[in-house]
Amino acid sequence: MQRAIWASADWLEERxxxxxILAAFMVPAIVIVVVAQFYPLFYSLYISFVDWTLTRSMxxxxxxxxxxxxxxxxxxxxxxxxxxxxxxxxxxxxASTILGFxxxxxxxxxxxTLRIARTILILPMVIAPVxxxxxxxxxxxxxxxxxxxxxxxxxxxxxxxxxxxxxxxxSIVIIDVWEWTPFVFVIFAAALSSLPSEVLKxxxxxxxxxxxxxxxxxxxxxAPVGLLVVMFRLLDALLTLDIVFTTTFxxxxxxxxxxxxxxxxxxxxxxxxxxxxxxxxxxxxxxxxMVGALLIWRARISRWQGx
Amino acid sequence: MAEPxxxxxxxxxxxxxxxxxxxxxxxLVTLAPFFILFGNSLRPxxxxxxxxxxxxxxxxxxxxxxxxxSTNGSTFRILLNSIIVTTATTIVSVTTxxxxxxxxxxxxxxxxxxxxxxLTFLVVRFYPKIAIAIPYFVLMRDFGLRDTxxxxxxxxxxxxxxxxxxxxxxxFEDFPRQIEQSAMMDGCGLLRRFxxxxxxxxTPAIATAxxxxxxxxxxxxxxxxxxxxxxxxxLPVAISAFITDKGTVWGQMSAMGTIIVLPVMVLALIAQRxxxxxxxxxxxxx
Numbered sequence: 001m002q003r004a005i006w007a008s009a010d011w012l013e014e015r016x017x018x019x020x021i022l023a024a025f026m027v028p029a030i031v032i033v034v035v036a037q038f039y040p041l042f043y044s045l046y047i048s049f050v051d052w053t054l055t056r057s058m059x060x061x062x063x064x065x066x067x068x069x070x071x072x073x074x075x076x077x078x079x080x081x082x083x084x085x086x087x088x089x090x091x092x093x094x095a096s097t098i099l100g101f102x103x104x105x106x107x108x109x110x111x112x113t114l115r116i117a118r119t120i121l122i123l124p125m126v127i128a129p130v131x132x133x134x135x136x137x138x139x140x141x142x143x144x145x146x147x148x149x150x151x152x153x154x155x156x157x158x159x160x161x162x163x164x165x166x167x168x169x170x171s172i173v174i175i176d177v178w179e180w181t182p183f184v185f186v187i188f189a190a191a192l193s194s195l196p197s198e199v200l201k202x203x204x205x206x207x208x209x210x211x212x213x214x215x216x217x218x219x220x221x222x223a224p225v226g227l228l229v230v231m232f233r234l235l236d237a238l239l240t241l242d243i244v245f246t247t248t249f250x251x252x253x254x255x256x257x258x259x260x261x262x263x264x265x266x267x268x269x270x271x272x273x274x275x276x277x278x279x280x281x282x283x284x285x286x287x288x289x290m291v292g293a294l295l296i297w298r299a300r301i302s303r304w305q306g307x
Numbered sequence: 308m309a310e311p312x313x314x315x316x317x318x319x320x321x322x323x324x325x326x327x328x329x330x331x332x333x334x335l336v337t338l339a340p341f342f343i344l345f346g347n348s349l350r351p352x353x354x355x356x357x358x359x360x361x362x363x364x365x366x367x368x369x370x371x372x373x374x375x376x377s378t379n380g381s382t383f384r385i386l387l388n389s390i391i392v393t394t395a396t397t398i399v400s401v402t403t404x405x406x407x408x409x410x411x412x413x414x415x416x417x418x419x420x421x422x423x424x425x426l427t428f429l430v431v432r433f434y435p436k437i438a439i440a441i442p443y444f445v446l447m448r449d450f451g452l453r454d455t456x457x458x459x460x461x462x463x464x465x466x467x468x469x470x471x472x473x474x475x476x477x478x479f480e481d482f483p484r485q486i487e488q489s490a491m492m493d494g495c496g497l498l499r500r501f502x503x504x505x506x507x508x509x510t511p512a513i514a515t516a517x518x519x520x521x522x523x524x525x526x527x528x529x530x531x532x533x534x535x536x537x538x539x540x541x542l543p544v545a546i547s548a549f550i551t552d553k554g555t556v557w558g559q560m561s562a563m564g565t566i567i568v569l570p571v572m573v574l575a576l577i578a579q580r581x582x583x584x585x586x587x588x589x590x591x592x593x
Contacts, residue, residue, distance in 0.1 A: 009498040018497045022414040029407035029468055030424070032399075036465035037431050040442035047442065103333055106326050108314055119579045120334055123341070126575045126582070127568045128526035130543040134564050135340045138347060138557060144355060146343050146362050178336070183586070190587035210314060239435045242528050246547050260437050267441040268533060280438035291433055 048278040054271035068278035077254055078262060078279065085259040088169065089237035092176040097230055099177065100184025101222075105214070108192050118189060125182035133246025136175045137162065140247075165255035168248050172256055175243050180236065184229050191225045192218070220305070227298040234294075235287060259283060344568065348372070348561035355557050371562035382545065386566065389525060389541040391456055396463040396524035401517050403464070404471030409501060411472070412479035425476065428469045436466070436529055444533045454538045462530035467520040474519075474588050478512040479505070515585040518578055522571055542567045 013021060048068050051061040072078055103121060107114050124132065139147050140161035148158035161171045195218065203213050241260035248256040250265070257265075263283070267276030343362065347355075348371055350364035375382040411421045447458040482505060490500050506513070528543040535541065546567065549560045575582055 006499060010496050013496045013498055019414060021497050022410045025406035026410035026414070026424070029403040029472065032403060032461060033428060033431060033465050033468055035446075036443065036461050037439060040439035040446055041434065043446070044438055044442040047445075103330070105314070106330055117330060117334060119576055121337055122579075122582070122586075123572060123575060124337060125586075126522055127571050128528070128543050128546075130526075130528045130547045131564050131567045132340075134546055134549065134560060135344045135568075138561070139340055139343060144358055144360065146339075149358070149360075149362065152358075178340070182337075186583060186586050190583065235433070239437060241437065242543075242547075245528070260435070263437045264440075264529075267437075268444070273441045273445070276441055277438070280435060280441075284434050284438050287433070287435060 044277040045281055047274050048281050050274055052274040054273050060274075064274075068274050069282065071275055072279060072282065077257060080254065081257050081259050081262050084169065084257070085238060088173060088176075088240070088258060089234050091173045092180070092237045092240075093230060093233040095173070095177045096181040096184050096233060097226070100181045100229075101188050101226075103181070103185050104188035104192055105218075107189065118185075122182045122186055124179045125186070129179065129242035130246045132175060132179045133243045136171075136178070136243075137247045140171055162248050163252055165252055168252060168256050172240075172243055172247060175247065176237060176240060179243070180233060184233065187225060187229050188222065191222055195221060224298050224302050224305075227294055227301065231291060231294040231298075234290065238283075238287065341568070341572070344561055344564050347557055348565045350558060350561075352558055368558075371558040374559060375562045375566065382563065385540050385542055385545045388456070388535075388539055392459050392463065392531070392535075392539070392541055393521050393524045395456065395460045396467065397517050397521045399460065400464045400467045400471050400520045401513060404468050404516065405475050405506070405513065407468075408472045408475035409479050409505070411476055412482075425472070428472050431466065431469045440529055440533045443530065447534045452534075454535055456535070456539050458534040459531050459539050459541065462534060463520075463524040463527055466527075466530070467523050470519055470523075470585075471516040474516045474585060475509070475512060477588065478509050482509070511581065514578070515581040515588075518574065518581050519585045522574075525567070525571060 016024070047060055049063060049065065051064045051067070052059075107118055107121070139145055142148060142158065142160040142163060145161070147161070151158045159167055162168050199217060199221075200213060203217050208216070239260045240258055241264060244250060244256055244258050244261045245264075250257045250261050259279070263276050263279050266272045266279065346363045349367040349369065350360070351366055351368045354360040354364055354366075374380060376386070377383060407424075411425055414421065443462060444453070447453050447455075450458075452458040452461075486504060486508075487500050490504055495504070526543060527541075528547060531539075531541045532544045532547065535544070542563065546560065546563050549556055549563075
């Protein structure tokens with residue numbers, strides 16, 4: 001059996017040659033990504049220029065130019081959503097980046113305890129975001145949630161975390177930070193452990209204190225990785241959906257409608273797919289500009305460091 | 308201790324105490340929600356009504372698991388769906404990803420086409436997935452694949468391929484050419500070299516890629532909910548449907564949450580080394 005398979009493999013190779021086989025290797029993956037990613041991506045650009053509401057018609061309607069984009073200007077919910085989402089992304093990215101770095105810095109080392117600690121600290125990022133939302137909805141439940149139980153136990157007020165418009169948004173930041181600090185942590189932990197030890201030794205020999213080493217050697221060397229981390233965090237935070245979906249479902253009222261949540265609601269709940277495609281593309285262009293700016297900045301830093 | 312001397316956190320004893328305390332608090336904050344989830348999945352339903360029920364249930368009940376896992380219940384079907392989707396996604400994504408990565412690493416194409424293809428794949432990571440969820444839903448409807456495993460699997464494969472390809476690409480590029488060349492001398496064709504020499508030697512990388520792919524597919528919500536709402540419903544979609552705030556469903560919700568979370572936790576702890584390598588690939592080196 002095996003012999004027959006290898007024989008036919010050899011036969012095939014003689015027919016189409018090594019280059020042919022290598023080219024054939026590349027076909028399936030390329031087809032999948034083109035069909036399932038790039039085609040829908042450009043199709044959504046197309047439907048953002050037509051009039052199509054799925055509840056009215058199963059087929060796209062006529063060309064409407066920029067009408068769907070213009071509609072964004074008069075969508076009051078959307079306008080609140082922009083600001084809220086950017087505020088959320090900055091808060092979550094800032095907090096998780098600082099926390100993740102501090103934790104990575106504090107747990108450098110080879111001991112067994114440290115290794116176990118590092119593994120535990122990674123856990124929140126590998127579990128399902130919808131499960132994170134579900135867990136935290138129980139944690140933060142006003143009446144019977146464990147957090148309020150503890151707060152009441154030590155005589156503090158027990159607020160309605162997810163029911164109060166302001167607190168609900170803060171709660172979502174806290175949940176996002178809990179979930180994604182591990183991402184920052186794991187990247188910085190790897191970056192810290194791959195710092196060239198000669199440089200650190202040299203600084204030590206020259207009499208630098210550990211604070212000076214942190215400030216003037218480690219932080220500058222980590223800047224390019226740091227920017228990458230910030231970029232990924234911002235990108236993910238700007239598009240947060242799962243947590244909102246499973247904790248507040250956008251409420252109370254519209255208080256926790258984030259950008260992705262509104263796109264989801266428009267597209268898959270009200271089936272205004274043209275409008276939702278238009279918001280998506282506006283978001284996409286915004287994200288691309290941000291990514292481009294951060295990557296250029298990163299290239300500058302790397303060049304400046306001569307790395 | 309094993310900490311490097313340049314670490315400011317360990318200068319002197321008082322600092323050590325503060326730092327250790329900080330890390331311990333971080334560990335507690337990380338683990339507490341899991342503890343509450345597992346506890347609630349075993350808590351008798353009347354305790355959910357009480358404000359002073361305690362953080363861990365006073366009595367344990369397995370009724371929610373019995374309910375969720377009973378073979379005639381709908382949740383069992385959803386669990387099976389999740390297993391099928393995750394397995395299929397992992398197999399297809401790792402297979403096609405390895406093939407593409409090897410092609411990219413070995414084939415000399417004109418106009419630096421290999422780099423272009425590699426970078427194009429990376430772009431998939433950089434745009435909001437929500438932008439294609441709806442057109443993908445329309446596309447699957449037109450293909451007649453709406454609400455099938457295939458629709459969910461293809462979406463998951465297309466989203467995990469970039470990670471698999473970039474992970475495998477760096478491994479194939481670092482793979483010692485001498486080994487392949489000496490096999491070539493012995494008359495080993497490309498297919499034989501790839502399947503019986505290169506692939507077996509890159510199993511750690513394949514394990515890493517498979518782990519990341521499986522986690523992603525098991526956890527993914529957006530596309531699963533868009534194209535697999537009923538027949539192909541997976542666990543994350545099912546748990547997101549518990550949007551009622553009544554304490555009465557908390558038991559079932561926690562049991563389902565535990566079923567989603569626990570396998571991933573256990574695997575992450577066992578395969579920690581592979582996981583960290585996969586999560587940090589690219590970011591640190593590049």
